[in-house]
Amino acid sequence: MSTPFGIDFGNYSSVIGVARNRGIDVVVNEVSNRATPSLVGFGVKNRYLGEAARSNEISNLKNTVGSLKRILGRKSDDPALEIEKKFITSELVDVEGLAGVKVRFQGEQKTFNSIQLAAMYLNKLKHITTTEIKGNVSDVVIAVPVWYSEVQRRAAADAAIIAGLNPVRIVNDLTAAAVGYGVFKNSELPEDKPRNVAIVDFGHASYSVSIAAFKKGELKILATAYNRDFGGRDVDLAIANHFGKIFQEKYKIDIHSNPKAFSRVLTQAERLKKILSANTSAPFNIESLMNDIDVSASMTREELEEYIQPFLAQIPEPIERALKDAKLTPADLDSIEVIGGSSRIPSVKEKLVEVFGGKSLSFTLNQDEAVARGAAFICAIHSPTVRVRPFKFEDLNIYSVTYSWEKVEGEDVNELEVFPAGGWFPNSKVITLFRTADFDLEARYTHPETLEKGINAWIGKWAVKGVKPSENGEAVAVKVKLRQDPSGFYTVESAYTAEERTVEEEIPFEGELKEGEEAPEPQYKTVKKWFKKDDLTIVHTHTGLDDAAQAKLLEIESQLTSEDKLVADTEDRKNALEEYIYDIRGKIDDLYKDFASDDEKARLREKADAAEEWLYGDGDDATKAQYIAKYEELASIGNVIRGRYLSKIEEERQAKQAAQEAEKQRIMAEKLQAQKAAQAAAQAEAAAKAAEEAGSQDADGDVSIEN
Known part of the structure; x- marks a missing residue:
């Protein structure tokens, strides 16, 4: 029996949640941490995954790969990779059209594409889970950023399959967090007027916000907005660059010229950021940073806030956009739930309060584990082995998608915007086309200009086969069911030929019968209806990997x-x-x-x-x-x-x-002998007492008779 589990696929670290009969648990890894570094490293003999990669990172920089979810599914010429080069220490290369890395592994130069790298890491998470729960896992829900395109979602699913998992759903991370909120707050949710909640995720590499409407047992995402290139790592980089200038002036060393030195400064910058979240000042010391030079400095919280002002200025726009799309104001929100490790920065929290019009923030959800817990619950919904309370949710489609086909004589249009932006999924629609032979359908994003640069607007192609004209050679009706499935994938679910027939349909009686009155004779009307004839074969070509x-x-x-x-x-x-x-x-x-x-x-x-x-x-x-x-x-x-x-x-x-047994027997024998002696003495005493009482009675019974 497989245990359903969910993965919050993070850029810095990932969290695993498992669904059990008693609830949702977070899995700890081999060193008892509740989050596992999202790193893959390559050594002389073997790979270093997760914690092992983190331990070897400084000494193995060129062969250690991070930012796995940022490069997943991207092409090698994607402009976004220029940003990632600031954070990835290994060499980014083209691997058969996909972004990948060149590393030295097992004594040779080898290349791996981004899907392989993600699969290696997911396989490690699978191993951690099976070890911790002492059972098998297969079905998984993977939480990915809300801005993932179809290409990236399919890449995540492919990586899971290569890791030996069954990805039952690819879910938006904020939606997973919202599901967790709705499930565990279910008893408090209204049944009529929805509770409007803003969920803000300030993560390691991106920042996003969703507006969700909750009712008892259900959820609908009203709007989503994001800044895909702003997160906690940008704050770390700003701190590292600041100290880089100080060390160059004070110690005459350039940390940017030494990748290992810069990596150590970046790691220390992250620690300092966390310390300043709880303290007003913190030291910054690193032994033998470069050229056997020990460095030391310090920073106050006020200084940090000054350096990150340009980043704080980017916070309002996504929130304002999400509220506008949801047609709400901050006053309409019942709660503002904040998650993500970088949301612990005091200045970030202050800025969020300001943007939401002074409303207080809520931290009901676990900032680090909310997404994984929600993903695990969603996986449990799909599992036949775990029973969970019903919870319905609909996610928001942020990109418009159009299906097109080759125009034939008599058709006015050859494309249709089937799934508009702002609609909800999963969702299905049926279109009818008239054809005499096999034909193709294609799907693409309606407005390529709204996509991130480097993302292909083409989604997929479906060859519909088995179409035959009618007996008189005329075109037959083909019913095609188009679907945006729960994972957000666009597909053609089914296709079949249909014929229109004339049938007699009973007209429902709408009057009221008096007592004892008989119902009138049924009335019928002639109507035309479509009836299914033959199923057609569908051959799908998409952006993911083939079998x-x-x-x-x-x-x-x-x-x-x-x-x-x-x-x-x-x-x-x-x-x-x-x-x-x-x-x-x-x-x-x-x-x-x-x-x-x-x-x-x-x-x-x-x-x-x-x-x-x-x-x-x-x-x-x-x-x-x-x-x-x-x-x-x-x-x-x-x-x-x-x-x-x-x-x-x-x-x-x-x-x-x-000896102990003999001693025990001796003690028991002595106890038994003592008991017998005591019993004999008691019996003797009782006999003596009985005799004494009998003698007393004889004395009292003597009578003297005198003459």
Whole structure:
């Protein structure tokens, strides 16, 4: 049985939520953190994923990749990648048209595209989840930014499939947070007039806001706006650049010329930002930053607020746009829920209060975990194994989509705006076309100018096959069902031929019958109705990976996972051998000294010394089998001695146990004897007392008779 789970796919770190019968839990990783760094690193032998990538990041900068969700699904010539080059330390390259990286891995230069990188990371999250819950996972809901296009959503789904997961839904992150709010606040929600709530997410790399209308058991997203290129990392960069100038003046070092030094400053800048969220000033110290120079400085909260004023000035526009699209004012809002790690910055909170007209902010939702919890609940809705309370929600379509087809004689139009911006999804519409042969449909974004630069306006193509003209050669009606599914994907769900027939339809009786009056004879009218004839075949071409490409990348990921496991197992066996060498050395002259002959001790020491010399020499990079063989060679002698020691310990334990049992029996016997003696004494005392009472009665009964 698979446990449904949800992933908040973050730019800095990701959070995993799992749905269980008792509720939604957040999964902790191997170092007990509730968020896992969104990093993928490549080493000499294996990959470093999540926490391991973070630990090796400074020493492995050129081979460590971040900003996974920012580059996912993008083309190699996408203008947005110029922004990411400020934050990604590995080399961005073209990998068969997709953005990717060039890294040194297993002693070779290798390239991986953005979908592969995301799949590697999602596979790591899957492993964390299965380890923590001690069960299987397959169905997953992945929360992505609200500004993701069709291309990026399909890339996220492809990455999940390559990671061995079943993406039941790709959901907007703010919608997932809103679902979490609606579910856990359900008892407080009204049944008639909706509660209007603004949900603001100030994250690591972007900032977004959604206006949601809640009723008991349901939710509708009224408007969404965002700034996709402004987040907490921009604040970190501003702080790092500020200290870069100070260090250049004070210590004559240029941190921008040294990637490792700059990365260390950027990491410290993030820590300082967090400290200043709770304190008015903070030190900034780094040992041996460059050229063996220790640097030190400090910053006050007032100074930080001064440096980030240009960023704070970008906060109002998305909020004002969302309120305008929702046709609401700040006064119409019942609550303003704020999430995202960067929302902890005091000046950000003050600016939000100002933009919302002085309304107080609410932090009902967990700022770091709200999205993951909502995603896990949505996955539970789709799961047959977990029962959850019903909750209906509709998301907002932010881009208009038009379907088009080749015009034939007699048609006035050959395209239709099927899913306009501002509509809700999931949603379906049926169009009727008259055709004598197979035909194609295409979907594209209606207004390419509204898209982010670099995003393809083309969405997909569907070849509808199996169309045959009528017996007299005329065109037949083809009913095509177009759909924007729950993941936001645009598709053609079905297509079939239909024929119009004339039928008699009963007219409903609308009058009232008096008591005892019989209903009049039914009346009928002649109407024309469409009836389904033949299903048609649909061949879909889209922006995502085809089945063959998915299978190929899945095979590569499986192979890399096996290699990572082998490296980890080999390292475990190496550590076990090293531990055994030191352990047996210590015990041979201590615990085991009386259980081995001098010859055995000498041989064991000799083999331990030889194993140690090999381990730190030729055996430093040996195979798993070699480590096991060396371990077993030592253990073949050591275990014999250990067996004697354990036998002696067992004999002593049994002897002690037997002595304890004998002592227990002796005590029980003494207690029993004492009880018997006490019982006999009591019986004797009772008999004596009975005799005494009997003698007293005889004395009282004597009568003397005198003559």
